[in-house]
Amino acid sequence: MKGLLLRLSALDADAATAVRVIAHFEALLGGGLDPVSLTRSTAGLAGCAAGLELPDGRAARFGPDGAALLGGPEQVSGRVDLEPSGRVWLERPGAPGPFDELVLEWMAITARVLAGRPRQNRVPRAADPALVELVLSGREDAADRTRALRLLGLTPEGPLRVVAVAGGPETNVGMEAVTLLGRGALRDTVRVARVGSLGAVLVQGGGGPDGRSTASPAAELRAALRERLGDRGPVRKPAHGIRTGVGGATDPLDARASWSQARSALRFAVAGGTPEEAVADHDELGPVTLLTDIPVERLRAQADVRRLGNLASEELLVALSAFCRTGSLRQAAGELHLHHSSVAARLARVEKELGWRLRDPQDRFRAQLALYALRLASDGDDE
Known part of the structure; x- marks a missing residue:
């Protein structure tokens, strides 16, 4: 994480902040977790009061200075409802902060662990866009692409897939890609960067018995999107405009082929549609992709x-x-x-x-x- 923060100047700043938010909650999940530590930590991270009510009746509410607060919430600026009951929320005067939605989503994910629901995933990492563009390029020689892969923490030997993420005009696709992949059940190594107007996601191995899975992440992405939409309480508006295209598995040195497939699949994805329509997989589409010609x-x-x-x-x-x-x-x-x-x-x-x-x-x-x-x-x- 320290190495990541030292390179923020080379990253999509919002995507990097999203990684830090996710890593904050992943660290909580890896330690001794209780409602008090989760709520106090979230309040400090968000810089405003935070509260939590679990289905079993446990509750906590803290201010940004770490002091416990009595009584119910005063001004809820955003919340996520838990199933079958309970909720997490932030209390910020005025409009919600730019990362409040992400903080609430991950506070809810962590709260579910407290309520007895398991959580297994790896934190996606924001990557240097220049290195990602080099890997996806068809102009650079193999030696440069190999070096870029290794600097990204990927291997030039195992198969790799590329995912393209697009959003509406007010959407930060880098942050959305990190958020969506961060809450999915992917066991693969994931690197995210913004390339032009799209979020480019490199996904490699780790999910199969030999550590070299080539399985498409489309199902996990749809499940994460479905869960995310289902989390949104009445105070929060539904997500609109996010759509994803999944490329086929390729040799890492030919990642540009998977990137091209991901962008082709993206054209079939429906903005604001159901998760099944918002995520389009090039392999699933098959010969239908010939329509793009x-x-x-x-x-x-x-x-x-x-x-x-x-x-x-x-x-x-x-x-x-x-x-x-x-x-x-x-x-x-x-x-x-x-x-x-x-x-x-x-x-x-x-x-x-x-x-x-x-x-x-x-x-x-x-x-x-x-x-x-x-x-x-x-x-x-x-x-």
């Missing part, structure tokens, strides 16, 4: 894509996407947290306006292909 103008001009884009309601597209992906009305309804009759009504509107019969496998395939093409066509607006 078609010019955006041709995609937009295709009749099905044009009619799908003219649908009046985003809710119709969401319902159609969930049904095409699951092939089940009830599964789609469960994923969207809607009654199946509501989803059925929306699909009926889609069928009426586009002339499809979605129970027909051929029409459902046609709809899924049009959805993919629409995402690519829409993504072209941001390029």
Whole structure:
């Protein structure tokens, strides 16, 4: 950690701060933990009063100076609810601080350990963007890329995957990548840096029996995103705009290939969608990725894509996407947290306006292909 802090000038400052926040709570998880130490430590880290109530009735509340506070919270600036009951919160006068959301998320994660839920993961590390860009470059020679890999704490021998993270205009993708990967169940070595407008994440080995796992982190990323969205209490707004593309496993010296795949997969990811749609895996997409070779103008001009884009309601597209992906009305309804009759009504509107019969496998395939093409066509607006 000390070595990391000495190099902050070379890092995305927000991502580096995110690493420090996560490392702070990981250190608490590694030591003797109790409600008092967690709450007092969080208050000192955040620089404002913090409180905790666990499902078993244990509670604590401390000020930033470490003094215990009596009574209930005075001015809650942010909170995360715990299941089946309980909560953690911060009390900051005025608007929440820029890292309050991250602090609350990790305070909640640590509180779950206190409540008896295990937590296993490694802290992702913010990396020097220049080294990451060198690893992802196709112009530098192998010796320079090998040296960059070793300086990042990676090996040029084991397989490596690259993940691309994008967000909305007000999103710091470096911090979001660190946050998302930090709360996932990844057992791999993870390095994060901002490359242009994207967060670039290098993931290598450690999850398999031989320490050289090539398994995709897509499932862990979706689970982390689902947990994160589920944590958000009524005081906090849901996350919007975060989407992730996962590249295939490659030789580390050919990491640019996985980076290219990750950015292609990212074009299929849906901003603000369900975790299944917000994380797109190049390996899962298979031959569908060939659509990225078609010019955006041709995609937009295709009749099905044009009619799908003219649908009046985003809710119709969401319902159609969930049904095409699951092939089940009830599964789609469960994923969207809607009654199946509501989803059925929306699909009926889609069928009426586009002339499809979605129970027909051929029409459902046609709809899924049009959805993919629409995402690519829409993504072209941001390029």
